[in-house]
């Protein structure tokens with residue numbers, strides 16, 4: 001499927017099959033806000049469990065917490081968010097469209113990269129196996145010219161962002177002759193900083209309400225509870241605190257479905273270490289996190305690391321794990337070495353010591369932090385986009401047909417098992433119910449008796465159910481059923497008593513975790 005097509009189909013499929021709905025749809029929707037439907041919430045919960053188990057259950061030295069969305073406003077001064085959590089914004093005077101200025105420039109850079117990629121593809125086509133890509137990239141004049149352009153613009157952008165030089169950012173847009181992607185106009189306003197935090201009031205105005213923020217990340221809830229957890233849990237360095245929760249960002253341009261939303265969920269883990277050991281742990285967590293992704297069985301080439309050129313004010317090393325979404329490789333997760341910046345800032349702003357006493361050396365110090373931060377919704381989107389497939393299948397009458405299938409990793413699939421009586425009579429529905437009543441303690445099962453068996457299979461394929469079992473007249477005689485595998489469409493006759501084991505083998509979270517640990 002072409003990638004553009006895939007993305008449109010994915011959005012339509014997510015709605016049609018109860019995964020994701022536009023928020024407030026009957027009121028014409030609310031831009032970039034989405035609701036998860038009956039299957040979406042199950043997939044989301046399963047992703048959370050997979051992450052939580054991989055962090056908290058599998059690591060003795062990591063514990064979880066759940067902190068409030070509202071926090072003391074001073075926290076955001078300490079963390080730097082009130083002054084520095086900004087994106088550079090630019091408006092086009094003709095189209096009245098608003099953009100992130102750095103995004104416009106990145107998009108422009110991507111055009112040069114695409115030219116290079118095209119030249120490389122041509123080389124492969126023309127010369128086949130004898131094509132030396134490395135040499136081509138190092139010597140071809142077109143490639144070198146385009147690469148020089150990329151380096152020049154990228155260099156200017158990084159410098160301008162680091163120096164907060166908004167005039168220079170605008171100058172890059174002018175020099176590169178970047179036009180509004182919608183109208184083609186080059187009539188731009190100046191670049192302004194835009195703070196991404198949502199504000200609200202705590203208390204009624206009559207008693208002097210104070211301004212507070214909806215948290216833009218879950219990490220600060222962990223930092224301000226560092227000492228509570230360390231002391232009450234008698235935690236020894238190195239140790240981690242994990243949290244899953246909502247975060248809010250007033251994104252300038254929220255788009256690409258659930259990729260960039262204004263209300264979203266993060267899964268973050270802060271790992272507190274002895275100063276000087278942070279690079280070792282940074283490498284460790286980079287490896288562990290990529291393993292977590294790859295264990296799901298999604299093609300490995302869809303993931304890659306991206307090293308940050310511009311480091312955030314608090315970091316001394318940062319990598320993203322990028323995923324190849326239908327609109328290209330984009331950030332899915334960040335792994336950051338955050339030094340002792342946050343704890344030191346909170347120490348200074350709160351006036352409370354946030355130190356660790358090392359019983360071995362007898363010293364007290366502020367720990368360093370390595371963080372892993374992943375978007376739950378982006379993970380959801382990565383899974384859906386890698387798993388939505390269309391397959392040509394032959395019907396019994398020889399005609400070909402298209403099967404739409406969501407090949408979600410079985411451990412994460414919303415419904416694990418569909419139980420289908422062949423006909424709605426002769427005691428088959430009752431037998432099906434009996435089986436569900438036994439299996440529902442272990443798996444989410446779905447009963448379906450409507451339409452032909454073929455159509456029912458297709459419905460389950462579209463939801464992503466790994467197994468369907470069919471109850472027929474023979475079942476009543478010998479307690480056997482046919483079990484159909486979603487991916488291979490193979491059917492097998494098995495004893496009802498074997499079902500729990502067969503399904504568990506396929507959908508077990510334990511097996512998934514064992515690929516990592």
Ligand code: ATP
Pocket residue numbers: 217249251258259260261262264265266331332333334373374375376377378
């Ligand atoms: P981006 O560069 O895409 O804006 P970021 O670098 O600001 O992301 P972080 O602050 O590192 O993101 O947040 C950690 C993770 O939270 C990201 O890797 C992403 O998966 C997720 N995330 C961040 N912003 C959003 C958003 N607006 N909608 C959905 N997920 C998000």
